[in-house]
Amino acid sequence: MTVVIGFEGSANKIGVGIVRDGEVLANPRRTYITPPGQGFLPSETSKHHRGVILTVLREALQQAALKPADIDCVAYTKGPGMGAPLVTVAIVARTVAQLWRKPLLGVNHCIGHIEMGRLITHANNPTVLYVSGGNTQVIAYSEKRYRIFGETIDIAVGNCLDRFARCSVQISNDPSPGYNIEQMAKKGSQYVELPYTVKGMDVSFSGILSYIEEVAHKMLGSGQCTAEDLCFSLQETLFAMLVEITERAMAHCSSQEVLIVGGVGCNLRLQEMMRIMCMERGAKVFATDERFCVDNGAMIAQAGWEMFRAGQLTDLADSWITQRYRTDEVEVTWRD
Amino acid sequence: MELRNIEMAARGGGEDCKKEDKLEFRVLHVPLPSEREASIALGSLAPDREPRKGGITKELSALGNVLSVRWTADEARILRVSVGSFLDNLALVLETMEQFGPSVPL
Numbered sequence: 001m002t003v004v005i006g007f008e009g010s011a012n013k014i015g016v017g018i019v020r021d022g023e024v025l026a027n028p029r030r031t032y033i034t035p036p037g038q039g040f041l042p043s044e045t046s047k048h049h050r051g052v053i054l055t056v057l058r059e060a061l062q063q064a065a066l067k068p069a070d071i072d073c074v075a076y077t078k079g080p081g082m083g084a085p086l087v088t089v090a091i092v093a094r095t096v097a098q099l100w101r102k103p104l105l106g107v108n109h110c111i112g113h114i115e116m117g118r119l120i121t122h123a124n125n126p127t128v129l130y131v132s133g134g135n136t137q138v139i140a141y142s143e144k145r146y147r148i149f150g151e152t153i154d155i156a157v158g159n160c161l162d163r164f165a166r167c168s169v170q171i172s173n174d175p176s177p178g179y180n181i182e183q184m185a186k187k188g189s190q191y192v193e194l195p196y197t198v199k200g201m202d203v204s205f206s207g208i209l210s211y212i213e214e215v216a217h218k219m220l221g222s223g224q225c226t227a228e229d230l231c232f233s234l235q236e237t238l239f240a241m242l243v244e245i246t247e248r249a250m251a252h253c254s255s256q257e258v259l260i261v262g263g264v265g266c267n268l269r270l271q272e273m274m275r276i277m278c279m280e281r282g283a284k285v286f287a288t289d290e291r292f293c294v295d296n297g298a299m300i301a302q303a304g305w306e307m308f309r310a311g312q313l314t315d316l317a318d319s320w321i322t323q324r325y326r327t328d329e330v331e332v333t334w335r336d
Numbered sequence: 337m338e339l340r341n342i343e344m345a346a347r348g349g350g351e352d353c354k355k356e357d358k359l360e361f362r363v364l365h366v367p368l369p370s371e372r373e374a375s376i377a378l379g380s381l382a383p384d385r386e387p388r389k390g391g392i393t394k395e396l397s398a399l400g401n402v403l404s405v406r407w408t409a410d411e412a413r414i415l416r417v418s419v420g421s422f423l424d425n426l427a428l429v430l431e432t433m434e435q436f437g438p439s440v441p442l
Contacts, residue, residue: 050428054435068436083387084421091425094380095432320383 003066004073004308005096006301007053009089010081010109011134012040014049016060017298018071019305022119025064027291027298028056036170039162046084053092060297068100075304078106078314079325081134086321094319105304106314109295110135110327113261114146115306116299121286127255129246129274130327132262132295133158133178136203136242137327138249141335145328149249150201157238158264160205164234167213168220169227176294181231182267188232190225196237201248203241208234239270243277256283266293310334359408360415366403366426373433374398380429381422392418 003020015029032048034040061067076093079086090106097104114128128139128146136152155163158178165177172180195211197204212234219225246258258274265271265287275285292299310333368374378398386392391410396403405422409415 047424050424053428054432057436087384087425088428090384091380091428092432094383095376095429096436098376098379099433099437316379317383320385 002072002305002309003070004075004105004301004305005060005071006107006112006297006299006304007057007074007076007089007093008109008112008295008297008300009049009053009085010077010079011085011295012045012048013295014053014056014085014089015295015297016053016056017296017301018060018064018066019298019301020064021305024298024302025066026060026062027296028059028063029294029296030056031175033174036172037166038173039166042082042084045082046088049085049088053089056297057092057096068096068102071100071102073105073304073308074100074102075105075107075300075308077109077112077300077321078319079109079322081109081321081323083321083323086323090319090321094316098316103308104314104316104319105307105312106319106321107300107303107307108325108327108330109300110137110139110325111146111330111332112299112303114139114259114327115303116292116296117259117261117286117288119302120288120292121259123257123259123284123286125255126257126259126286127246127250127253128259128261129242129265130262131157131242131260131264131270133162133264135262136205138201138245139327140249140253140255141332142253144332144335146330146332147328148326149252150203150245153199153202153204154206155209157203157205157242158262160209160238161234161264163209164212164216164230168216169230171227171231176263178264178267181235182269184228185231185235185269188226188228188230190229190233191236192219192225192229192233194233194237196241198241198244201245203245205238208237235267235269239267239273242270243273246274247277247281250281250283256281258283258285260285260287261293263294266290306334359410360412362405362407362409362415362419364405364419366405368401368403368430371398371401373437374401374403376433377403377426377429381425386418388414388418394418394422
């Protein structure tokens with residue numbers, strides 16, 4: 001029996017999760033939500049996390065009905081992500097690891113998403129589409145590494161959606177801008193043509209963002225379209241691009257499975273579009289619900305569980321956080 | 337643990353405020369309840385590098401139950417940001433030890 005506790009706080013979500021041999025025992029989380037039109041800044045996000053992390057930790061232990069002595073390993077997000085929030089969370093993880101005299105494990109955030117997706121969906125060896133506010137990558141496992149087959153060359157797809165929500169449309173950030181865009185998109189009826197920027201295996205979103213910010217300002221002002229129309233048009237364009245690069249990677253790897261992870265993976269329209277493409281290829285789509293798509297502590301615990309059982313550990317001196325941490329930097333010793 | 341005492345020590349006490357060749361020095365000595373807690377604080381606060389590339393260095397050490405921090409900075413404002421962040425992080429370590437330390441039954 002192996003019990004791992006995981007701490008996650010690389011963006012505006014702070015979560016502590018406990019996993020025991022593939023069972024999620026607890027996964028409490030808090031989100032730092034800013035007023036409409038505002039994004040979250042590192043120092044304020046870090047302050048939010050500092051204020052709630054110990055409460056969330058206590059909740060996790062209570063929900064799992066465990067004592068610190070029952071924990072085998074303390075895992076935390078080493079990176080990538082925002083510096084100040086990462087430090088806040090790492091500090092608590094290091095402190096409890098030393099207090100409870102448990103080994104420490106620094107986990108790659110992206111791999112946390114992948115391992116939780118694999119655990120929940122039981123996908124065998126999928127092409128992974130990892131899409132969130134901070135990351136957009138198409139990943140496939142090969143010879144001890146999660147290889148990046150395609151990615152954004154500028155901003156993440158979730159970042160494009162979040163920043164669109166902040167522009168003249170001023171969409172609420174509660175519970176998340178992406179969720180509200182999804183609801184509004186269902187009411188859109190007019191398709192506004194936007195730039196479509198797939199670059200081979202990769203994608204680019206910053207051009208679409210500048211374009212739609214300008215369109216929003218002009219067309220909403222003159223009443224040519226509604227905010228709902230823009231939400232609809234943006235989703236259709238962005239998601240079609242993601243489906244295209246995923247299909248390209250599947251063709252390269254002769255893969256029959258797609259796993260969508262990351263906060264943007266919650267989006268049902270994205271899942272639907274992916275499903276249509278997969279059906280045409282005789283492939284299957286796997287996705288999780290918002291408990292596990294959105295950043296959470298249990299995904300870090302799960303990746304930590306795999307790493308710990310494979311014999312990996314992080315020395316205190318090497319436990320520094322890093323804002324940049326490529327998915328393929330980690331040696332995936334727990335898979336064949 | 338009185339956080340106010342720590343802040344006063346940072347401003348007034350210790351070897352401080354030498355202006356040689358535009359370098360500012362600040363030394364902070366934080367007494368903790370025990371040697372083990374000073375060692376834990378050091379373990380939690382030492383690993384991360386300063387976010388700013390240049391203009392500031394920070395050295396942490398522990399002797400007995402005292403955690404010591406020594407800063408070297410080019411400008412006072414850079415020093416202030418680093419000291420401020422450090423105190424926030426230190427407060428978090430202290431609170432964590434208080435709530436989840438060995439003396440607390442869980």
